[in-house]
Each structure stands twice: as structure tokens, then as C-alpha cells.
Amino acid sequence: VxxxxxxxxxxxxxxxxxxxxxxxxxxxxxGRSFGPRISAAMEAVPPAVLTAVIAPAVLAAGPxxxxxxxxxxxxxxxxxxxxxxIIGTASVVLxxxxxx
Amino acid sequence: VPQSHAGWTVxxxxxxxxxxxxxxxxARSGKLTPAYYAGLAxxxxxxxxxxxxxxAYFGNALxxxxxxxxxxxxxxxxxxxIMGFRMIAGWAVTVITSAxxxxxxxxxxxSPWYILAGAMGGMLAAAAMVKPNLEARP
Numbered sequence: 001v002x003x004x005x006x007x008x009x010x011x012x013x014x015x016x017x018x019x020x021x022x023x024x025x026x027x028x029x030x031g032r033s034f035g036p037r038i039s040a041a042m043e044a045v046p047p048a049v050l051t052a053v054i055a056p057a058v059l060a061a062g063p064x065x066x067x068x069x070x071x072x073x074x075x076x077x078x079x080x081x082x083x084x085x086i087i088g089t090a091s092v093v094l095x096x097x098x099x100x
Numbered sequence: 101v102p103q104s105h106a107g108w109t110v111x112x113x114x115x116x117x118x119x120x121x122x123x124x125x126x127a128r129s130g131k132l133t134p135a136y137y138a139g140l141a142x143x144x145x146x147x148x149x150x151x152x153x154x155x156a157y158f159g160n161a162l163x164x165x166x167x168x169x170x171x172x173x174x175x176x177x178x179x180x181x182i183m184g185f186r187m188i189a190g191w192a193v194t195v196i197t198s199a200x201x202x203x204x205x206x207x208x209x210x211s212p213w214y215i216l217a218g219a220m221g222g223m224l225a226a227a228a229m230v231k232p233n234l235e236a237r238p
Binding site for chain 2: 022023026036037038040041042043044045047048049050051052055056057059068069072076077081085088089092093096
């Protein structure tokens, strides 16, 4: 594996920019308080963002992925994290083998 | 929670989607301690990096990762994380709105923008769910 200088600079640059996006939220928002609607919107950030990231891969990829996603969500109601991962992954493999 | 700017600045370095979600859940279900966050920071990034290196060197030997469902593991982990937030008020409306907007806008928006559209939609839905009489309180 070889690495040229341009690639290295791009990797370091992307790392710095990504890191800047993380700490900027803290420095912009610290010490402020918000009304109930803004607070509710900010409380909703984790599920809203995580959902938006995967929705196409689960809902728009095909029936096997959509059904496996539903099975995963149901498993997550009761089971520990590692069991959910195994069940969700196994279900997509089986559903694909089944031709769904 | 770090007490200093330096503490905050350092603590954001190992922050990734997964560590962020687990730290947020810990903060909501009890108390997010420096020890818990240090545990995430100590294990998550090194294992991610190590796995990436192993994959880069040996990944070809496995063949198509889709045959083991590895392409779907990412989605499975995110679903489990999303389900972990279901105690938040308005969670169902947030998730359904975000999923619908993201999956639909994915059909015509390029890569990062459907995420922003879905996330903003989910946040707006959560804000809209707030009862107006709560706002009247002093």
C-alpha cells in the first residue's frame, strides 16, 4: 500500500473539518436556553438524524431489507444489542436467500 | 460531562454516530459519566480503525460482503440505536417523518442532502408535536 502526499493532506484536512463540525456545536450553543419547541426539536436530533441516514437503505433497497428492518426493530424492543445485530443480519441473509 | 473547554475539545475527537448515540442514551436514562464516555472513546475508534485495516488487507478473500449480510449490518446497528431513543416524547412521529422524507428525497436528491432533509423534517415534526399550553407556562 503506497500513500502519496496529496492523499495524506486530503485525509488530514477532512479529519480537521469533520472535527470542527463536532466542536462547533458546543461552542455555539453552550450557556443558552431554548423554548419548548426548539428544545423538542433538539431532543429529536439523534433519532431524526440516525433515521434519515439509513431510511433509503432499509425502505428503498427492496422487500428483504424492509422486512429485515422491521424484524430488527421488533427484536430491539426486548433483546440486548448484540442479539439484535445477529438477528437483523441473519434475517436479511435468509430473506434474500428466500428470494424476497 | 467535562468541566473545562479543554475537556470538551478533547472529548469530541472520538465522537462518531455510534458513540454519540450511546452517550446521548446514557445521558437520558441516567447520568453520562466521564468513565462511560471514556469507555466508548477507548474502544470504538481503535476497533473501527483496526477493522478497516484488516478489511483493506484481507477483505478481498471474503468475496462479496453482501452474501453474509455485512452490507446491512450498518442499518441494523442504526435501527437498534434509533429504538433506544423511543422514550423521547414524539419519537414515533419524528422517526416516521424522517424516514418518509429521507426515503422519498433519496430518489432525486444527491447523497448528503436526503439525510439533511429527513433530519430537518423529523425535528420539525417533533417541534410541531409540542402542546401549545406548555409554551404558556412561565
